[in-house]
Amino acid sequence: xxxxxxxxxxxxxxxxxxxxxxxxxxxxxxxxxxxxxxxxxxxxxxxxxxxxxxxxxxxxxxxxxxxxxxxxxxxxxxxxxxxxxxxxxxxxxxxxxxxxxxxxxxxxxxxxxxxxxxxxxxxxxxxxxxxxxxxxxxxxxxxxxxxxxxxxxxxxxxxxxxxxxxxxxxxxxxxxxxxxxxxxxxxxxxxxxxxxxxxxxxxxxxxxxxxxxxxxxxxxxxxxxxxxxxxxxxxxxxxxxxxxxxxxxxxxxxxxxxxxxxxxxxxxxxxxxxxxxxxxxxxxxxxxxxxxxxxxxxxxxxxxxxxxxxxxxxxxxxxxxxxxxxxxxxxxxxxxxxxxxxxxxxxxxxxxxxxxxxxxxxxxxxxxxxxxxxxxxxxxxxxxxxxxxxxxxxxxxxxxxxxxxxxxxxxxxxxxxxxxxxxxxxxxxxxxxxxxxxxxxxxxxxxxxxxxxxxxxxxxxxxxxxxxxxxxxxxxxxxxxxxxxxxxxxxxxxxxxxxxxxxxxxxxxxxxxxxxxxxxxxxxxxxxxxxxxxxxxxxxxxxxxxxxxxxxxxxxxxxxxxxxxxxxxxxxxxxxxxxxxxxxxxxxxxxxxxxxxxxxxxxxxxxxxxxxxxxxxxxxxxxxxxxxxxxxxxxxxxxxxxxxxxxxxxxxxxxxxxxxxxxxxxxxxxxx
Numbered sequence: 001x002x003x004x005x006x007x008x009x010x011x012x013x014x015x016x017x018x019x020x021x022x023x024x025x026x027x028x029x030x031x032x033x034x035x036x037x038x039x040x041x042x043x044x045x046x047x048x049x050x051x052x053x054x055x056x057x058x059x060x061x062x063x064x065x066x067x068x069x070x071x072x073x074x075x076x077x078x079x080x081x082x083x084x085x086x087x088x089x090x091x092x093x094x095x096x097x098x099x100x101x102x103x104x105x106x107x108x109x110x111x112x113x114x115x116x117x118x119x120x121x122x123x124x125x126x127x128x129x130x131x132x133x134x135x136x137x138x139x140x141x142x143x144x145x146x147x148x149x150x151x152x153x154x155x156x157x158x159x160x161x162x163x164x165x166x167x168x169x170x171x172x173x174x175x176x177x178x179x180x181x182x183x184x185x186x187x188x189x190x191x192x193x194x195x196x197x198x199x200x201x202x203x204x205x206x207x208x209x210x211x212x213x214x215x216x217x218x219x220x221x222x223x224x225x226x227x228x229x230x231x232x233x234x235x236x237x238x239x240x241x242x243x244x245x246x247x248x249x250x251x252x253x254x255x256x257x258x259x260x261x262x263x264x265x266x267x268x269x270x271x272x273x274x275x276x277x278x279x280x281x282x283x284x285x286x287x288x289x290x291x292x293x294x295x296x297x298x299x300x301x302x303x304x305x306x307x308x309x310x311x312x313x314x315x316x317x318x319x320x321x322x323x324x325x326x327x328x329x330x331x332x333x334x335x336x337x338x339x340x341x342x343x344x345x346x347x348x349x350x351x352x353x354x355x356x357x358x359x360x361x362x363x364x365x366x367x368x369x370x371x372x373x374x375x376x377x378x379x380x381x382x383x384x385x386x387x388x389x390x391x392x393x394x395x396x397x398x399x400x401x402x403x404x405x406x407x408x409x410x411x412x413x414x415x416x417x418x419x420x421x422x423x424x425x426x427x428x429x430x431x432x433x434x435x436x437x438x439x440x441x442x443x444x445x446x447x448x449x450x451x452x453x454x455x456x457x458x459x460x461x462x463x464x465x466x467x468x469x470x471x472x473x474x475x476x477x478x479x480x481x482x483x484x485x486x487x488x489x490x491x492x493x494x495x496x497x498x499x500x501x502x503x504x505x506x507x508x509x510x511x512x513x514x515x516x517x518x519x520x521x522x523x524x525x526x527x528x529x530x531x532x533x534x535x536x537x538x539x540x541x542x543x544x545x546x547x548x549x550x551x552x553x554x555x556x557x558x559x560x561x562x563x564x565x566x567x568x569x570x571x572x573x574x575x576x577x578x579x580x581x582x583x584x585x586x587x588x589x590x591x592x593x594x595x596x597x598x599x600x601x602x603x604x605x606x607x608x609x610x611x612x613x614x615x616x617x618x619x620x621x622x623x624x625x626x627x628x629x630x631x632x633x634x635x636x637x638x639x640x641x642x643x644x645x646x647x648x649x650x651x652x653x654x655x656x657x658x659x660x661x662x663x664x665x666x667x668x669x670x671x672x
Contacts, residue, residue, distance in 0.1 A: 007049050009047035009049055011047055011048075012040060012046040015048060028054070029048075033054065050062075051150060058153055059156070062153050077123060081115050081159055084118055090182045091111055106187075110182070110186065112160055112161040114182055116159055117163070123148075124144060145170055145171045149166060149170045197238050197242065198242070207226055207243070207250075211250055211254040212254035214257060220240045222243045223240045223242070276322055277323045278470075279470050279471065279474045279478070280321050281362055281363060282322075282474075282478060283323075283364045284319050284322070284328065284364070284382075284383065285320045285367075286317060286318065286319040286329075286341070286345075287368055288318075289315065289318065290313050291313055291315065291332075291452060292411045292419060293448055293452070294417075294418050294439075294448075295312050295313070295416065295445055296439065296443070297309060297312050312445075313418065315333055317336060317340050318330045318402065320399045321362075323470050324467055326460065326463045327456055328348045328351055328352065329345060329349070330344050330456055331343035331347055342491065345378060345491070349487055349491065355468065355471075356471070359481065359484075360479065360480060360481055361480040362382060362383040363478050364385045364387060365383030365385070366387050367379060367388055369389070381482075381486060415438050416438075416448075485556055488545035489535065491537070493535065498549070499546075500532070505519070506546060508534040510534070510541060515559060517534075517559055519557045521555055530548045531548070532546040533548075534546055534557075543557060563578060
């Protein structure tokens, strides 16, 4: 390699080694595409101008021979190029018209363009300033930009760029850069969409409406429908390929129309990430699930024939404590209903008593919106706060994935497993042929209920230890007890009849047996005329709740304690219960006497303060004295009253009338 008259040349041997073949080189020279500076022969090497080589071979030359690059004029610019942080920030944050950002490789490319152009500008300004100070003639702009364009290949190794290789185009690009700034480097395909056929809001709106159609139309039909509009409006027509591009571009906008609002909410909208409650009883989540287990049942058809079906399933409502997904309550029925939900909540209340010795409520209950108006009051009884989940949003309820857990860990092990639901992958479903051959072994409804009960028993057994350990950390203010009265009022069964207070208490017939109940509340016997509805718990008949017809009075009644007749049979417990009744009766009599005494005292005060009532009591009531006399006492009062009246008359001074004292006037004498 050598330089001849300022031109960097490469020898024939160096060029045809691994860069270009001899045939290609000779062909390019013959066609004038490559300039041969020196011919070979007579001990001389053929030399070729490096700058005349086509771009791909020229780049390879500079890559293979870095010493050659050092001889080029580009060294002046290479040392001047500095990273432009402002340009990098501009292109990284640049937003295109369709909302996209520039690709990462383009950000680096455009930033390198700006850095190189800054170097060219700085070199030119320095060159002009130096020439002005020295008084010498400045380098011609044409020659400067030729040198700058020639340095671009060398600069590309360190600063990958997309600047034009022509000196004239490079000079024009500098003018654009000075006028427009960094934006001049952004390709037109990012700015104007390469003159897209769907180029305005009207066309995009028509295409969006077709893409969002609920029938999920294929691209060919959408293109056909759009082109009908195009014919009428003289728009450019589009192809199915264009529709495919726009389907991806408008994916979020058209998803709700194509796949439904539920799918949009579950897959597009922002989801809330939540942590589990720190202790049990802070949050319960409940919902119904069709258990994926089959049972057989036999019914008569219209013709009286017995027909057995094997595709029947039961529904289970689960009340889940979200602390560790502990099934605090559940109920099984043929279908989900308010009654089944109530039964599951009842089981939850009873199970808290089994675990802790006291019925407890949850601090928060989450449910779906099924029968929410009917169940809202009951939810409020069982939880301090009620937070229904958003409609059609399964992700909002922790109980939803729990059902999949039960199906995967328990139901799938059974021969009567029905699968994962009709929308699941068919390859994951059980063999229908095998199910058909095993259908006669399916349990009946009672057998399936036993299967479900065993599944929930195992589930509770495996999680009860962690649940009770977490329960020890429950704060006192979060421990919400449920009274026996509240439990019976909301979950108690009714006898269906009204009962009245008898001498032995209230005697309802429960589960076909006449039972005696009484109440130790002193005010209960004040309402002996009331008719009571008795609510009871079939699993615990030790106490019931009596509610009057208006629902304004409620009393917890205890089952009558049966005392032995023989003193020899009496135990300490019998003595305590007997004394309890005696204490109650004593308190009742004292309370009654006190109320009667208060009534008599108030009556005497009323009589003594009302003259018209005095003396009338003996006339109306034949109450004798200690000697059995009544008339004498009444006569004494009458005579005493007459004596008092006589004394009053004698004490009055009656004026004597004299004729003429009061002519034509009437004289009135008031004598008491």
